[in-house]
Amino acid sequence: MSVVYAERSSGRRSHGRGAALFAAFAMLCGFVGAALAQDAPAMDAAVHDPLVPWSAPSELTLLADQPSVSVPVAGMGSEEGGNFGGVNLSLNVNYMTDDMYRGVNYGEVATHKKSLNMQCSGELSFDLGRFPHPFVGVFVDVDDSDPISRFKEIRPYFGLEWKMRPLTFAIGDTSYIYPEREQFNTSEAWVKMTLDDSYLTGTDQPLLSPYIMAAYDYDINNGWYFEAGVRHDWVIEDTGLTISAVADVGYISGIQTVFVFTEPRDNGFQHYDIGILGSYSLNTLFDFPRRFGEWSLNGYVYYTGKFQNDILADSQVWGGFGIGFKY
8 A cells, every 4th residue: 555645736726616515505505495395395414425226325325435224213203203394414423444535545544543533414405305315414523543634535525416217316516625734625525326226126115226426526636436235224223223335336537546545556445335324213212202313323343345456445344333313
């Protein structure tokens, strides 16, 4: 794994443009969402950072970024309700053994040793009825052992999600900001398509929710990242517990410098992930209604493997735990 410390002045310009676009988009979404909040139907909050099988969602989560799991609330009738407005909020705070993203361990690259990472993510989504739904969010990684900056990465993003059953389309833009390492700042545009396979299987819930996504780094790296994956949720009725299995595979093409400080030596299949996620509803545990939001304890265990020795990726078991909130 090679470390690149070459100066890139374009990274600083990207930071300014990305921050301005992010702020303008957030203000626009706020005005539109507030105007429609009283009349728009409900929508589950989702994290759209491509970090994790966005899971995105629900969670586009993603990860991306961190995965969110739909949590059942026992003993709650629809009359007790939750957030039925047009603006939804999702927050997650996790402690992870490693800062893994798209097959690369950021922590070992930056600090050359293992340490816990506190990872915080938040997203606002706006339900505009039959129109595409805007969303805006941010992911932050904090590592006390980083010798340069405790805030190792700030990853703001925004985009639109459009549900046309059985397909959900999402497009967006993600900025990668590395405090005190601004020469590596960059941005990418991405598109993602997820299939609601319950439409084809006739089941009440999706079976695998397969998705594909493509991201193009248009700033300093000038290359492609592709990903395909699946997710299945097991909801254990009347317990507040949901277990999810996820899997994905990543492919890179033409990226000059990938992610933080590292360089791939070729194009091709880069890494794969297999993971088990668990979510336990605190609403069920403490018997409080969803009108105060939905709280959950979350746990993650992943195995990341690399396909080829001549393409940058790490092979290891990693995971963590945290708390989530949706409203």
